[in-house]
Amino acid sequence: MEETHLLEPLVKVSGVTLQYKTKDHLITATYRVSFDVFRSDRFILLGPSGCGKSTLLKAIGGFHRPTEGTITVNNTPVLKPGPDRVMVFQEFDQLLAWKTVKENVMFSLLASGKMKGREAEEAALHYIDKVNLSKFANSMPHTLSGGMKQRVAIARGMAMEPDVLLMDEPFAALDALTRRKMQEELLQLWEETKFTVLFVTHSIPEAVLLGNRILLLSPHPGQVKAELNSDGIDSIDVSGHRLSDRIHDMLFKDAV
């Protein structure tokens, strides 16, 4: 039973073309992108800006309808946003400024109707503890640093225990030292709970460190360039190259 479960992709993206309209243009963000994410994957969408990786993530979140192709999660087509796919954003204002840290984490559980009262509070405190913010459970978000705000957002997402956690460059707005620390913490959390995460980034080192599988996208419009495995330590492969160097070459060989 468990065996077949593992062989079945959790998120299936097949032939997805995404388009959106600006005031003057119809823009194709991604063109016929396909990939499969399996349970407990740390799946990275990597590419330069303009490759549609964020749009793709939002489409999996249900915020954007594909013009072509299908997206399924757990064999169910994605039609609208839902608490089985929780997004963590880059922006610090994703926290509800009028709620404390604890209430923010509880909010996800209560709003989605997953839990009630006491149970939600206990679950919230459990995940706040996981991201090492127990001391700040009753603080207002504006009193926290950027890194702490992102930890709250991660705790809020994880408390939902979603099928897949969708992270849209969650560490991009942090300073380099905090970012480094957050990456380590995320890996630590993954070791503990083995959640499935889809992570968008434009940083090659971040992709190599965090991912076990990396999808490389080319820009304008986004198309799949490669899908690579990563062991997290950027080791040298049989051809004598580091993974990060291979990615770097692939991304920049088209450039002038």
Place this chain on the structure above:
Amino acid sequence: MPEQNKFRPEFIFEQTEPISGVVQKPLTSFERLTNQSWLRKCILLIVMACIWQVYALNLNNSLIFPTFTATIASFADAILTGGLMGKALNSIEILLIGYAVGLVCAATLTALAITTRIGSDLLETLTSMFNPLPAIALLPLALIWFGLGAGSIVFVLVHSVLWAVALNTHSGFMAVSPTLRMVGKNYGLNGFRYVYKILVPAAFPSILTGLKVGWAFAWRTLIAAELVFGVSSGSGGLGWFIYENKNMLDIPAVFAGLFTIIIIGLFVENVIFNNIEAITVRKWGMQT
């Protein structure tokens, strides 16, 4: 090694030196007191009252400009015997009715505006048409429609509250960040729950501004309307009190009437709205 580094050895301190001087110490009580804005404002008010008193004493003409003390005496007298309290309550009662009806209308219009595009067009058009129109200019028309009485005043009050509140609330909703909207949708909120749990708190600074502006507009409109025909609206309000006393050339009482309006205004702004701000937008870090 670069040339200039040859004479500069690297070093690492195992232990940092103990610090002499202040790292953290409490402020003196004088510094604390001057940090209180209510205290600074009170001092300002006292200074202004003193200037008033000195000027009026020099002028020595209570028909044009009575002294501060005469105004206070007249104020106390009007409260004790002249029924000023009752008149003020009349004014406040009708004001609250007009304000409440205005808020309901504003909520309905804004709800329409955020759910449909045509509703949004409607709100924008109506606001740009009616917001610049002084409510008091509608009074003659209101008198024809609703007659001399509370109905007319409530009508002009609604007009003065509605546009300010609707405009501010709508622009507040529009300014809610896309990220926050997506967070709300992500956890399955929609319809009324989405507005109530995400949009309203996120737009609260704008909504509060609208409420304050609406309140001030309503207050002004009310007094102006009462000056015109306070006599017929029950026992008359503050505006009528001022008008009546002017006719009797009891100028200290006119000042006492104005004084009452100012006191109520200060109370609403500094006690009611200030406390609402303290437990909402300031606590949430949306306003410092």
